[in-house]
Amino acid sequence: MDNLKAELLRGLWYVACPGAEIKAGAMTGRKLMGELVLIGRDRHGKVFALRDICPHRGIPLRHGWFDGEHVQCCYHGWKFDTDGACVDIPSTHEYQTIDYSKITCGAYPAVEQQGLIWIYFAEKGEKPEDGRQPAPPLLPDFAADQGPSVAIMQPFVCSVDHAALGLMDPTHAAFVHTSWWFKKNGAKLRPKEKVFEPSELGWAMVRHKIPPQNIAYRYLLGDNVTTEISYRLPGLRIEHIKGDRHCVVGLTTITPVTEDETEVRQLFWSTIGWLKPFNPLVRYLMNVFLDQDRRVVIQQREGLEYNPKLMLINDADTQGRWWMQLKREWATSQAEGRAFDNPVKARTLRWMS
Ligand code: FES
Ligand SMILES: [Fe+2]
Incomplete structure (x- = not known):
């Protein structure tokens, strides 16, 4: 890499x-x-x-x-x-x-x-x-003509690989996404354990229940709220949260501008009609989060210019490894004219975050 x-x-x-x-x-x-x-x-x-x-x-x-x-x-x-x-x-x-x-x-x-x-x-x-991808992916639960209620974009001064590694990295939030209303810097890290499986052109964190003590989700979406997060080539993260009454989809897309510049978009669909007046607030919060990622990438670039050897460690960076393996397999299978063989195997990942 x-x-x-x-x-x-x-x-x-x-x-x-x-x-x-x-x-x-x-x-x-x-x-x-x-x-x-x-x-x-x-x-x-x-x-x-x-x-x-x-x-x-x-x-x-x-x-x-x-x-x-x-x-x-x-x-x-x-x-x-x-x-x-x-x-x-x-x-x-x-x-x-x-x-x-x-x-x-x-x-x-x-x-x-x-x-x-x-x-x-x-x-x-x-x-x-x-070719091998006849049509773009369709997001679940929303009609083909239903657009997002909120869409933002920020330019990242990094390659799609670093944008992707940041996107699928579950352990930077406690350090990067801190604010008085979300996570405080130095907050206690908790053990996490999630099951992953291969999915189309990528992998998914298997659908699981959001604990009922998360009152906000229950209030917005109804009972039995579950979530699934999937990642797929060429740089999409799809989060699909649904309850008995409503569902929301959050999509993050990373599109290369050049080999070392990337457009990162975040988009949000929801079936909750009354949420519309809150869209400006949702947009603001999405921009705050994305800007935190954007700024850390600017700082990272300062070091990357010196071409240091980097590490991907288990299990925190396992998804980052999968991303690189997926890319390699896509490119090699394409060059060899054979079918794409998803290199991701089902497994449980554990980390502190
Ligand atoms: S018409 Fe386009 S350059 Fe001449
Ligand atoms: Fe982030």
Whole structure:
């Protein structure tokens, strides 16, 4: 594992941004997976993603214009449809014949699902349906068109590997996520024991009961509250908490901007209608927590620049090990053209936190 840069896995769907960030007829340029990507929404509401580099002379297309149907380059006005095909070159004289159909800026498969825009980064130009992840994962208990009630993003100055290791690390909370209303610094650590099992493209902390003394959960969700936390490639943490009356899903996504920069998003879905007025408070608290992670990563980078040898210890970092094993298996199995064989085996992990 390189300290600063991560290997970026391909042949997978990545979260680009919440759909609400792109209105009909709008486009925006992003850097994702080290590539320039133009994300837009046509006038009928359908999202699309193009390679954000004009095939004529290389200027990013985001500097140009979008009329809800065609993207026009700002340099010489070449026009592209939302599949990336060139449809007009204004400099073409009537004496010339140019076969536009041979010219494309390149497009990425993009879908909008549960309020998120997902983009597929192909391994070798394959369509997702011909690859190993035909569609992005669907979150449990929520309809395909139900978006999150709260969504936040913070840029992390680290590779996806360190963002992921932080995300699945159960023992930093007592030191990093301290505040007067949550955990006090120096709070007593308690023994934890959780059962894990392999799940699709990752693993899950097996669904277990939340103790009834957690009054807040009971009040919000009803009796018999249970939770399951799963982690999966290419960098998703899905927490699904449900009770007799309601359920909530918390999703964390880590999307590589480049090999050493990452966008971390946290999103929250709930079936509790009356919670809406509290969304600003939920957003605030989510930002406080995520900012604590973001700041520790900035401090960590100072040391990582010196390329120290790092340790992953049992059982606190076992999930971190699984993450690295999963990534390796994904890349090797892809290169060898064989099926992905989940390296995680069911087991119980114990730690103090
Ligand atoms: S660079 Fe885009 S049209 Fe010329
Ligand atoms: Fe954290």
